[in-house]
Amino acid sequence: MAILRDAVPRAGTRSLSAAVDIQAGAEAAFSLLCAVEKWPVWLSFLRSAELVDPATPLGPGSEIRVRSAVPGDPHQLFEVDYFITNYQLSLVGAYSVRRRLDFRLERKTSRCKLHLRLEYPAYGGRLAMLYDSLRAGRKLATQMEESVVHFKHLAEYRADAKDELLADF
Numbered sequence: 001m002a003i004l005r006d007a008v009p010r011a012g013t014r015s016l017s018a019a020v021d022i023q024a025g026a027e028a029a030f031s032l033l034c035a036v037e038k039w040p041v042w043l044s045f046l047r048s049a050e051l052v053d054p055a056t057p058l059g060p061g062s063e064i065r066v067r068s069a070v071p072g073d074p075h076q077l078f079e080v081d082y083f084i085t086n087y088q089l090s091l092v093g094a095y096s097v098r099r100r101l102d103f104r105l106e107r108k109t110s111r112c113k114l115h116l117r118l119e120y121p122a123y124g125g126r127l128a129m130l131y132d133s134l135r136a137g138r139k140l141a142t143q144m145e146e147s148v149v150h151f152k153h154l155a156e157y158r159a160d161a162k163d164e165l166l167a168d169f
Helices: 026-033 036-042 125-134 136-156 159-165
Strands: 013-022 046-051 063-068 076-084 088-093 100-108 111-121
Touching: 013 136, 026 100, 026 111, 026 136, 036 046, 036 136, 111 136
Parallel strands: none
Antiparallel strands: 013 111, 046 063, 063 076, 076 088, 088 100, 100 111
């Protein structure tokens, strides 16, 4: 019997997830995931993302500075704690392990499936979690669904396919 790590969110933590099938290989999708500076292009809840030390390649222990789309939010520092090439990229908050951003690719022959999970603290007990799920959580869940669809289109885009569209004219 397999037990999934962190399958049930910890107390006081909101967990949101989204998934999408991608008609591209896991290698192409993972290379797009590793382009940290491009995250705000497809992750609509981020305003900026950058490697703290751009001279080193993305890997375990790398630090990533992100700023959310919430006005006035300060930069947040995340550290890569799981990095498995063409499979998983997982970030944990550098100062709070209650913040986590997890990307996982599931290989399916010539295509793959992206799973995105976001965990963040919701302080104040059950009432605060209910309030968050009705207000900010609902908006964030919608943004995550839109973001994985946008990622799908970016991963499936082929520059050479432009001529294929006009081939029958």
